Amino acid sequence: MIKLIVSDLDETLLGLDGSISDENIKAIKKAQKAGVKFVPNTGRGFSSVQGLLQKLGLKDQKEEFVISYNGGAIVENAGLKVVQTNELTFEQASEIYNIAMKVKDFDTHVYTLNDVYIYNPLQADLDYIETRGVRPIEYKEKDLKLLRNEKIMKVITMNPDFNRLAYMRDLVLKNVDFDLNVTFSSDRYTEFNKKGVDKGLATLELANRLGIKKDEIMAIGDNGNDLPMLSKVGLPIAVSNANDQAKKIAKHVTNGDYVNGVAEAINKFVLD
Structure with a gap:
């Protein structure tokens, strides 16, 4: 039952x-x-x-x-x-962000417990998340120091090409020294969560x-x-x-x- x-x-x-x-x-x-x-x-x-x-x-x-x-x-x-x-540590989130934000055909979302910050917002992504009731805050900083005191739940990146999603997954995993749970969603996002989450x-x-x-x-x-x-x-x-x-x-x-x-x-x- x-x-x-x-x-x-x-x-x-x-x-x-x-x-x-x-x-x-x-x-x-x-x-x-x-x-x-x-x-x-x-x-x-x-x-x-x-x-x-x-x-x-x-x-x-x-x-x-x-x-x-x-x-x-x-x-x-x-x-x-x-x-x-079950959030990422600040150091983990920072490493992911520092890698992702340098790849210009992606935008990068940083989800804190209460807000969503977006770096390099792409219009196709903004149009999509608007229909989902998501109200992102544009983030222009080259690092996450302004979010040091926040609980960072996950970091995700957006590109509508699945080959590029897989590229971002592999790029991040190759360049960090900790384990992550990486998934894909909505045919546009590569999602990085803490390992075991x-x-x-x-x-x-x-x-x-x-x-x-x-x-x-x-x-x-x-x-x-x-x-x-x-x-x-x-x-x-x-x-x-x-x-x-x-x-x-x-x-x-x-x-x-x-x-x-x-x-x-x-x-x-x-x-x-």
Whole structure:
């Protein structure tokens, strides 16, 4: 019996314009009414998810949660109470930033606990993140000294060419002397998190807090940063627009895409 649903947002639950369909909303609310928890599990910060939580009836609710920053933070919706963080050290974040910001066909995001800073903002990226409710702060410094006292959750870079994403991954890993968790998302981002931090481990940590077993969890995703989540739960689901890796891990691939794939999975495995 499924007691917890964790779902990626962009291109899984949300459309290309950042919207959620009425069909998905209806299914999620039915699952909630049946006593099943629904937890967004996203690479984005929790502040950008508040509008979605409002639509789902989860905003400001006690014992309801969001997993943010690819598992970097677990936040209770009531009062935006930070339950757990797994951030990069300042030195680690600085090394990644110092490498990435020199590659001119990328922009670089630095996610602190409460804000997103962006170096060398590219218009295509600004257009995309605007639909996601992300409000970045332009950062023009050549180092991260101004953020020394902040919790830096992750550093990501953007380029729409997958070969360039892989290039950035390899460049950073070759030039740092510490381990990282590196994933790809939304067919445009290379994401750098602290080693051991991912959507899957955060899911299990939250489930343990809630007294829920891994076999009682359904996870829904579409892209590279969802793979740890899909591989660690009892029922991994990929929406039809997911990449081949996600589909390979999934026990079920929906007929629907981000418009109604989540609703399809809930109706089939939770409400049926």
